[in-house]
Amino acid sequence: MTQTAAASAPLICPSILASDFAKLGEEVRALEAAGADWIHVDVMDGHFVPNLTIGPDVVKALRPHTRLPFDVHLMVAPVDNWLEAYRAAGADILSVHPESGPHVHRTLGQIRQLGAKAGLVFNPATPLSVLEEAVDLVDLVLIMSVNPGFGGQKFIESSLKKIERARAILDRAGSKAHLQVDGGVVAANAGACLSAGADALVAGSFVFKGGPDAYAANIQALKAAAA
Numbered sequence: 013m014t015q016t017a018a019a020s021a022p023l024i025c026p027s028i029l030a031s032d033f034a035k036l037g038e039e040v041r042a043l044e045a046a047g048a049d050w051i052h053v054d055v056m057d058g059h060f061v062p063n064l065t066i067g068p069d070v071v072k073a074l075r076p077h078t079r080l081p082f083d084v085h086l087m088v089a090p091v092d093n094w095l096e097a098y099r100a101a102g103a104d105i106l107s108v109h110p111e112s113g114p115h116v117h118r119t120l121g122q123i124r125q126l127g128a129k130a131g132l133v134f135n136p137a138t139p140l141s142v143l144e145e146a147v148d149l150v151d152l153v154l155i156m157s158v159n160p161g162f163g164g165q166k167f168i169e170s171s172l173k174k175i176e177r178a179r180a181i182l183d184r185a186g187s188k189a190h191l192q193v194d195g196g197v198v199a200a201n202a203g204a205c206l207s208a209g210a211d212a213l214v215a216g217s218f219v220f221k222g223g224p225d226a227y228a229a230n231i232q233a234l235k236a237a238a239a
């Protein structure tokens with residue numbers, strides 16, 4: 013098992029999909045105050061995944077509420093025509109699925125040309141062979157530990173082996189890309205994700221449970237998993 017990236021404190025990336033949508037600005041401010049590292053924004057188009065969520069205008073409206081990076085997970089197909097709008101709205105990281113367009117190599121290049129960090133996302137049944145071909149083009153690899161579309165799902169255990177395999181590919185290539193896990197992440201499996209080689213954890217339901225007064229403790233519980 014490789015430990016390269018997991019040795020330091022993990023990046024905690026709360027997914028605002030689990031927040032109170034009537035108070036999004038407040039929620040983002042509360043997450044920053046509670047010690048979040050990135051704000052994970054799940055963009056769903058009702059086509060690539062069976063849910064519909066956050067457009068670029070919402071990202072733009074949230075931008076003044078925090079200095080934390082916006083980590084935008086695009087579950088949209090075709091995705092290319094949306095990159096510029098989300099970048100202009102204030103996205104710092106734009107992550108795309110290989111299935112969301114015919115030319116993922118070009119898409120990743122476009123994201124970097126826009127001045128954003130480029131992320132590549134792997135669904136549970138998507139093989140990592142694409143990463144072998146695109147490793148030099150990515151700043152972030154996201155392993156989905158649920159099938160995308162909804163928060164609150166159960167962590168798929170076989171994701172741990174996939175995190176290990178992704179870590180091996182990144183290390184072999186000498187890549188400094190972040191390795192992020194998304195879906196069903198809770199304190200009880202966070203340590204295993206980090207031991208497998210992840211350095212960034214997305215968590216929605218776990219961070220938001222208990223309301224704003226509990227955010228700091230919930231984030232701390234995930235960070236403590238690194239120990």
Ligand SMILES: O=C(CO)[C@@H](O)[C@H](O)COP(=O)(O)O
Pocket residue numbers: 027029030052054085158159160161162163164165194195196197214215216217218
């Ligand atoms: O991308 C997705 C789901 O498609 C995720 O970011 C979830 O929104 C994470 O929520 P939890 O599984 O932690 O509740």
Ligand SMILES: [Fe+2]
Pocket residue numbers: 027052053054085194214
């Ligand atoms: Fe996500």
